[in-house]
Amino acid sequence: MLSNKMKITVHPEKLGDPSQKQVGFYMKYASFVLRTLRRPSFQKFLSWMLRKENIEEHRVRDVQVIVFPSQRKNGNGLAGHCNTNRGRIQIYPKTLKFCQELMQESGKDKFTLYAGSRARAALIHELLHLKYANDEEKVRELTKEYFAVFAQNRSAQNSHMTSIYNMIFRPEAIENADFSGKIEVARKISP
């Protein structure tokens, strides 16, 4: 089971000198992400996706939920990383500053939905890299489709889901990506 390979990991060298508040926040964030990714409904979905893509589950050695965020050189936060040789996947949080702003703007519920969805999308993305290696375009395209498959059950219940989808995918996608169109695509590949 994928869920048994998941754990929270602190990279001591990247720790810098965080305040008590930062440590507390990021620890809470990481345990929330771990719980979210381990939920049986999502685990079931991942097993289905791996089967569909012919990715053998044993290719995943471990999934690390990294406690502190990682900034890319261009300033964009890294959502995940996959070492395809080792079968090691790492999932990163957003920065405390971003999270505080989102919470102030949109409230705690929307923030929670965003953080969980972003982690799910990151894990889907990195798992797909095990098969599509450096084909980033293909991985991004499939990530959107698979994420939409998982999200469509929730979108009916949660009015925030469409805007969450856009927040996660818009920075890297075409400006006017049409969520309903993606759902159409998603239905074609859903179980």
Ligand SMILES: [Zn+2]
């Ligand atoms: Zn990628």
